[in-house]
Amino acid sequence: xxxxxxxxxxxxxxxxxxxxxxxxxxxxxxxxxxxxxxxxxxxxxxxxxxxxxxxxxxxxxxxxxxxxxxxxxxxxxxxxxxxxxxxxxxxxxxxxxxxxxxxxxxxxxxxxxxxxxxxxxxxxxxxxxxxxxxxxxxxxxxxxx
Numbered sequence: 001x002x003x004x005x006x007x008x009x010x011x012x013x014x015x016x017x018x019x020x021x022x023x024x025x026x027x028x029x030x031x032x033x034x035x036x037x038x039x040x041x042x043x044x045x046x047x048x049x050x051x052x053x054x055x056x057x058x059x060x061x062x063x064x065x066x067x068x069x070x071x072x073x074x075x076x077x078x079x080x081x082x083x084x085x086x087x088x089x090x091x092x093x094x095x096x097x098x099x100x101x102x103x104x105x106x107x108x109x110x111x112x113x114x115x116x117x118x119x120x121x122x123x124x125x126x127x128x129x130x131x132x133x134x135x136x137x138x139x140x141x142x143x144x145x
Contacts, residue, residue, distance in 0.1 A: 022057025037103030080119030087112035
């Protein structure tokens with residue numbers, strides 16, 4: 001299997017996972033939020049922030065999906081690197097609020113690191129290989145006839 005096919009499968013898997021996860025935060029936040037790793041449910045009207053997180057995830061997935069479908073692979077690699085920062089941010093948020101260390105590292109940290117790896121592989125796949133300058137064929141000297 002070529003590097004391009006592996007990268008495409010991994011990117012598609014990330015897109016589908018992020019899209020599903022974001023949808024769950026919008027449609028059923030009470031079932032998915034406890035697995036996020038934070039120690040408690042938002043108090044008062046704080047549940048609206050879960051929808052914000054879901055919307056963020058859906059938009060991130062759509063950006064990656066559009067770049068993949070449109071064939072903008074180099075931009076896809078860069079976008080994956082940038083979007084990995086959101087998962088690292090989620091990890092830092094869970095750790096800062098005394099949430100589950102296992103979830104912070106095992107879900108958010110691992111997801112971010114795999115996104116970085118996939119993004120770097122896509123950038124490697126799409127890099128331009130420098131070619132040596134063409135050498136001119138020797139020309140006969142003038143007046144050599």
